[in-house]
Amino acid sequence: MKVKDLGELSGPLLLFGGGYSNLQAIEALEREARRLKIPASQMICTGDVVAYCADAEASVAAIRDLDCAVIAGNCEKQVAAGAEDCGCGFEDDSQCSILARGWYAHALAQVSEDNRRWMANLPDVETFTLNGRRYAVIHGGITDISRFIWSVSNETVFAEEIVAVERLVGPVDGVIAGHSGIAFVAEVEGKVWINTGAIGMPPNDGSPDTRYVLLEKAARIERLTYDFRSAQKRMRSEGLIQGYDLALETGLWPSEDTLPPVLRRG
Numbered sequence: 530m531k532v533k534d535l536g537e538l539s540g541p542l543l544l545f546g547g548g549y550s551n552l553q554a555i556e557a558l559e560r561e562a563r564r565l566k567i568p569a570s571q572m573i574c575t576g577d578v579v580a581y582c583a584d585a586e587a588s589v590a591a592i593r594d595l596d597c598a599v600i601a602g603n604c605e606k607q608v609a610a611g612a613e614d615c616g617c618g619f620e621d622d623s624q625c626s627i628l629a630r631g632w633y634a635h636a637l638a639q640v641s642e643d644n645r646r647w648m649a650n651l652p653d654v655e656t657f658t659l660n661g662r663r664y665a666v667i668h669g670g671i672t673d674i675s676r677f678i679w680s681v682s683n684e685t686v687f688a689e690e691i692v693a694v695e696r697l698v699g700p701v702d703g704v705i706a707g708h709s710g711i712a713f714v715a716e717v718e719g720k721v722w723i724n725t726g727a728i729g730m731p732p733n734d735g736s737p738d739t740r741y742v743l744l745e746k747a748a749r750i751e752r753l754t755y756d757f758r759s760a761q762k763r764m765r766s767e768g769l770i771q772g773y774d775l776a777l778e779t780g781l782w783p784s785e786d787t788l789p790p791v792l793r794r795g
Contacts, residue, residue: 530671532698535573535598535657540745542659543567546575546602546668546707547727547739548592550636551777552584552763554728554739555591557755561741569597573655575707575725576602576668580615581773582729583763585636589644601651602668602708603675607633608640609649617675632769654698660746662702665694669708678706678724680713681789687717705744711792712740712750723748728755730773731780733794738780 543562548555562572576599578592579585585608592599607615615633640648653674655666670676671693678686694704703721711733712726726732726740737757743749757777764774772783785793 530653530697531601531651532654532656533598533652535655538657538659539571540659541565541567541571542744543572543741544575544705544723544725544744544748545572545728545741546577546725547580547710547729548574548578548588549580549727549729550578550582550585550588550632550639551729551760552582552587552591553757553760554753554755555588557753558728558741559591559595561753565743569595572597573657573666573705574599575666575705576600576651577604577707577727577729578602579604579608579636579640580729581632581764581769582760582777583635583767583769585639586641586644589640589647593644593647598655598666599651600655600666600668601648601653601674604633604636605648605651606674608637609645611637611645632771632773635767635769654694656698656701659744663700664703664705665698665701666705667694669706671697675708677709677787678722679709679711679789679792680715680724681791684717687715687722691717691720691722705742712742714742714748714750721748726750728753730776730782733782733785733788733792734780735794736780737778 705723710727715722728739738752761777
């Protein structure tokens with residue numbers, strides 16, 4: 530695994546993930562950072578810059594131009610390798626896997642060789658210290674980059690991952706992750722687990738707004754409002770009409786079967 534130490538950082542930090550090829554959301558986040566006077570040196574992306582939406586290549590270019598810290602998500606790993614699927618690990622007959630056949634092929638075809646090389650060189654884990662507390666940034670899990678960890682996951686799941694993180698990078702006070710697409714903050718055995726959520730797709734809550742996290746002495750989940758209609762129009766113009774285009778508007782996932790039952794709205 531590639532581990533990168535970001536050193537001692539100043540807050541507040543803007544933590545985000547799941548750009549999901551949603552260029553409009555990425556641009557809105559950049560405007561939000563400017564409004565909050567947070568420089569790129571205080572922003573960290575938990576991966577999956579590309580996925581469901583229409584503008585994979587432009588989204589990677591925007592994140593690279595931003596020049597914030599980024600770790601590799603499973604989508605970066607798979608696109609960099611030219612793999613046949615996104616590597617989420619769901620059963621072949623799940624809605625997520627079925628719908629991925631459309632958006633993943635679109636993203637794979639868009640991303641240039643130069644951007645694939647950038648993806649291939651991203652670290653798997655980043656560490657930093659903020660206000661005397663040490664954090665590790667991962668994508669899904671250390672045991673599995675595509676591990677889905679939810680706010681309702683069993684404490685043993687969190688404990689297993691924290692042990693694996695500390696075995697790799699040493700003691701930490703907190704873990705920052707992404708992948709699942711729904712932001713949350715949990716306390717586990719005296720340590721904090723922060724999921725940044727996703728800026729490119731709403732968290733299955735019935736609103737088009739997405740999420741990011743501000744971290745200083747504590748973590749605070751924030752809403753991101755953006756021009757979802759333009760993102761939706763771009764998806765439809767590219768033929769990406771498997772259901773995620775509608776989710777940008779309704780705030781409800783077409784792949785809800787991948788969620789724990791308690792987090793489903795259908």
